Every structure is written in C-alpha cells, then in structure tokens.
Amino acid sequence: MSHARDPYGDVAFYELLHGSYRDDVAFYRSLALDHPGRLLEIGAGTGRLTREFARLAEAVVALEPADAMRFALQEALTEEAWEGATRVEVRGDTIEAYAQAEPNAACDLVVAPFNVLLHAASLEAQDAFLQAAHQCTKPGGLFAFDMMAPPVGVLEGVPRLELRDDRMDGGEVKVTRVQWHDPVRQVLRNDFEVETLDGEGRVSRRHVELTVRYLHRFELERAVLQAGFSRVQTFEDFGRAPVGASPRHFVVLAHP
Ligand SMILES: C[S@@+](CC[C@H](N)C(=O)[O-])C[C@H]1O[C@@H](n2cnc3c(N)ncnc32)[C@H](O)[C@@H]1O
Incomplete structure (x- = not known):
C-alpha cells in the first residue's frame, strides 16, 4: 500500500489509537521516583509520558525525531497543565544522533517506552540503538524500555x-x-x-x-548485554511478572 501514511506523520491517528493508553504510566513513574536526577526519554511521541516525567525528574530531555509528533509535543508543553513542571528540553534527535552529539550525557534514567526499539529494523540498527542508550546511562543509573513480544495467532489479512x-x-x-x-x-x-x-x-x-x-526474549537479552549493559531483567508486564509461556510484552530493565 504505497500511498499509506507513516503513523508518526499522522498525529490525529496516533492520538486516536494510543492517546488514552495508560498501562505503563505507574511503572515509568515509579522508575522516575526511584532514579531521581536527569532523565532521557527516547521516542517521546506527543508527550504521553513526558508529562509525568516533567513532574518527577530534575531535568528531562525528550527525543522525538518525527516532526509531526515533536511539534505536537512542543505545543503541549505550552499548555497550562504543564505549569510548575521541570523544563523539558525537546530535541529532534534519534538516540543514536543524541549519543554522538552529547558523549557525556550521563543520565540517571534512560527510558524508551512503548515499542520504540521495534523500529530498529536491522541487527545493526538494534545494536546502534542499544549502544547509544548504554552510552547515555550513567554508572548506577538504569535503562528501561518495553516492547511487543513475538506475536502469536495473527489472523493474516483479516480486518x-x-x-x-x-x-x-x-x-x-x-x-x-x-x-x-x-x-x-x-x-x-x-x-x-x-x-x-x-x-x-x-x-x-x-x-x-x-x-x-520484533525480537525473541533471549535474542533481546543478548543484544542488551552485547551493547555493554552488565545485567538485564525481563518481565512480561508492567507489574514485573516473570516471562511466561506466551508473553504479549517484554518490559526490560538494563543496568550499566
Ligand atoms: C510507538 S511510539 C511511542 C511514543 C511514546 N513513547 C509513547 O509512549 O506514546 C514510538 C516513537 O519512537 C520514535 N523513534 C523511533 N526510533 C527512534 C530512535 N532511534 N530514536 C528516538 N526515537 C525514535 C518514533 O518517532 C515514535 O514517535
């Protein structure tokens, strides 16, 4: 379908589908509370979670390379509801570009919420993404992300x-x-x-x-360790349940 739009070029579509998604909010809030300081959000989208981080972290850098998403985020930053929150530095960099531009980023918490890593389409891209995230996480800090697990029972072609x-x-x-x-x-x-x-x-x-x-569980863990992290924990949901036989999500904590 060559005339199809990119989902991140269509903010109305993204908001319609995901604007009210809240499953991950308590999880990422608890990480921000437990890792105070400088927070780097990779793939901030329209700021669904940036809003929360701005109230919890001492400094927030939000990376969003898709122009339409980033413009919506910047517009939202001027809304009344954000008053009293930490100033958010919004940048159009990918994590790979940011790690190059800011080699001493040293963040206490680096997050890539809601399937950001799924967009790394090759092994090289996955490695570059994870290495950049590792480079930005300071010793004693934490890198956390979540993504869809391998799908099961897809009914191909069925609307x-x-x-x-x-x-x-x-x-x-x-x-x-x-x-x-x-x-x-x-x-x-x-x-x-x-x-x-x-x-x-x-x-x-x-x-x-x-x-x-998508990635399988041990493929994912090996990639995270290969990127330089020394310990990785994988859960199947935001309540930190151990990965079972048919996970729908992977929720990952990586320690540098
Ligand atoms: C599914 S959306 C998630 C948005 C937001 N985190 C949320 O929870 O609503 C994935 C986002 O990651 C961004 N993204 C994809 N690859 C990226 C990369 N290498 N560095 C930074 N952002 C990236 C996309 O532009 C997109 O906005």
Whole structure:
C-alpha cells in the first residue's frame, strides 16, 4: 500500500489509537521516583509520558525525531497543565544522533517506552540503538524500555475493528486493522484504514502502515548485554511478572 501514511506523520491517528493508553504510566513513574536526577526519554511521541516525567525528574530531555509528533509535543508543553513542571528540553534527535552529539550525557534514567526499539529494523540498527542508550546511562543509573513480544495467532489479512468513536460534529471515526506476519524475518505489518464519517454524512478514508521487527526474549537479552549493559531483567508486564509461556510484552530493565 504505497500511498499509506507513516503513523508518526499522522498525529490525529496516533492520538486516536494510543492517546488514552495508560498501562505503563505507574511503572515509568515509579522508575522516575526511584532514579531521581536527569532523565532521557527516547521516542517521546506527543508527550504521553513526558508529562509525568516533567513532574518527577530534575531535568528531562525528550527525543522525538518525527516532526509531526515533536511539534505536537512542543505545543503541549505550552499548555497550562504543564505549569510548575521541570523544563523539558525537546530535541529532534534519534538516540543514536543524541549519543554522538552529547558523549557525556550521563543520565540517571534512560527510558524508551512503548515499542520504540521495534523500529530498529536491522541487527545493526538494534545494536546502534542499544549502544547509544548504554552510552547515555550513567554508572548506577538504569535503562528501561518495553516492547511487543513475538506475536502469536495473527489472523493474516483479516480486518479487525480496532475502534469506533463519536465525533463532535455528530459523525464517527472507525479504525480497522489488517495484519501480515512474516515469522521468518520476524516482521509484522499493520495496515490501518481510518474511515471518517462527518456530521454531513460525507465519508473519507486514509491508510496508515506500520511495519515493525520484533525480537525473541533471549535474542533481546543478548543484544542488551552485547551493547555493554552488565545485567538485564525481563518481565512480561508492567507489574514485573516473570516471562511466561506466551508473553504479549517484554518490559526490560538494563543496568550499566
Ligand atoms: C510507538 S511510539 C511511542 C511514543 C511514546 N513513547 C509513547 O509512549 O506514546 C514510538 C516513537 O519512537 C520514535 N523513534 C523511533 N526510533 C527512534 C530512535 N532511534 N530514536 C528516538 N526515537 C525514535 C518514533 O518517532 C515514535 O514517535
């Protein structure tokens, strides 16, 4: 679907799908409380968690390379709700570029919440991402991230209604997802169709494509250790349950 949009170029789509996701908030808040000081957020998106970090850390650097997401984050930073919070330095760098630009970053806590590492599509890209995160984490600090575990039972090509929402003008918006799974390449493609019915009864559709490469548990742990971390803990949820037979997520704590 070559005309499909990049999900991070379509803030309305991202917010519709993930704006109210809260499963990880208590977890990342507790890490920020336990690791006070300088916090680096990799892939801050539109600031879903940056809001929380700004109230807990002494200094926050939020990296978001996608222009549309970063502009939305910067706009949100001017909102009233952020008053009294720590000043957030927002940068358009990837973590790899940031580690090069700031070789002495020395952060107490480095986080990459909600599938950021899934976007590293090759072994080299995964290594570069993790090495950069390691370089930015100071001794005694912590690197934490979470990502989707290998998917099971994907019904390839079967449209699934993801959400249906009322619009202010009396219309509605509907998101449908079709998935394609390549277990040999460890790649999952998501094709989304966003159908909007406005208050006048006019229908419009747009397509968004999100392709990600997932990692298996020990492959992931080996990569984290290979990047220079000395200890890695992997859980299957934000309550820190041990990884079982069919995890849906990996929640990882890496110690430098
Ligand atoms: C699924 S979104 C998560 C956004 C945000 N962390 C949240 O929880 O809502 C992944 C984000 O990671 C960003 N990203 C992908 N690769 C990155 C990299 N190498 N360095 C920094 N950010 C990256 C993308 O631009 C995107 O905004």
